[in-house]
Amino acid sequence: MLSVSNLIIALLSIFSILLLSVSYFIPQDSEINKLINYYDFGLCAVFLYDFISQLRKRKKRWRYFFTYGWLDLLSSIPVVSEFRYIRVLRIFRIFRIMKSFHLLYKFVITHKKASLYGFIVFVSTVILVLSSTLVLYFEKDVGNIKTAEDALWWSYITITTVGYGDYYPVTDLGKLTASILILNGIAIFGAIVSYITDRVNTIKRKSSLD
Incomplete structure (x- = not known):
């Protein structure tokens, strides 16, 4: 069942991908890139909380985890150099959003x-x-x-x-x-x-x- 939190997560997911894209064009040792990393860390915390919430709500938790839950978990890893490129996995979250776009639209209208x-x-x-x-x-x-x-x-x-x-x-x-x-x-x-x-x-x- 959709909720306003799902809507916020959907929008933040899209924004996080844009923020991630911009960061690749900024020198890693700059203060601006450091600031973007701080915000990305905050977004990771939000996505991790959403992953835990989704896992707790599901009756078939393992099915959720092994279908696309593990992608949500990996995409919630904070921006550290070792996991920098794993953040690209967030794009799969965007694909799921696009797949259920009509449901989101219906939720917004109602x-x-x-x-x-x-x-x-x-x-x-x-x-x-x-x-x-x-x-x-x-x-x-x-x-x-x-x-x-x-x-x-x-x-x-x-x-x-x-x-x-x-x-x-x-x-x-x-x-x-x-x-x-x-x-x-x-x-x-x-x-x-x-x-x-x-x-x-x-x-x-x-x-x-x-």
Whole structure:
């Protein structure tokens, strides 16, 4: 049975392949490549959690594992040099998504609100990754955001709208990117509050019917 988590995993799988493709054109010793590796490690954690969840839900666990579960497991290996090319196995996940595209489309049509929350999570994740990567690219030679760790800390502080001020963009393109990330933070936290409120109201309605 499809759910909003399946939709998010499907979208993140496609994004991870794009991120993987870009990383092959960036020098391995660069800070930008290091930042992409950090995000890839985070995506691996998400995919590994999804693999474990799928394995626990299946009645025929070994059948799932020996059909395509082992591919999901291998594609969840973090980006370390020894397993760099194994990540290409994620493309098989994309093939499965394309095979069940009509089911995903039907889910989106019949569960519009849940799908909207899923899309917001996905878009916010993409904006976070792109914003921190672009700011590091724009600022590494002129600003104080020079390392992958600086970009990660800056993006976390910016998306939460805390803004300590220890790291900040100085270029025009960097400031524009920061503005987009701030708006993204406001949108994602608004969506989270809306989702929680919707879930609480749903539970209350079920309780009143019982």
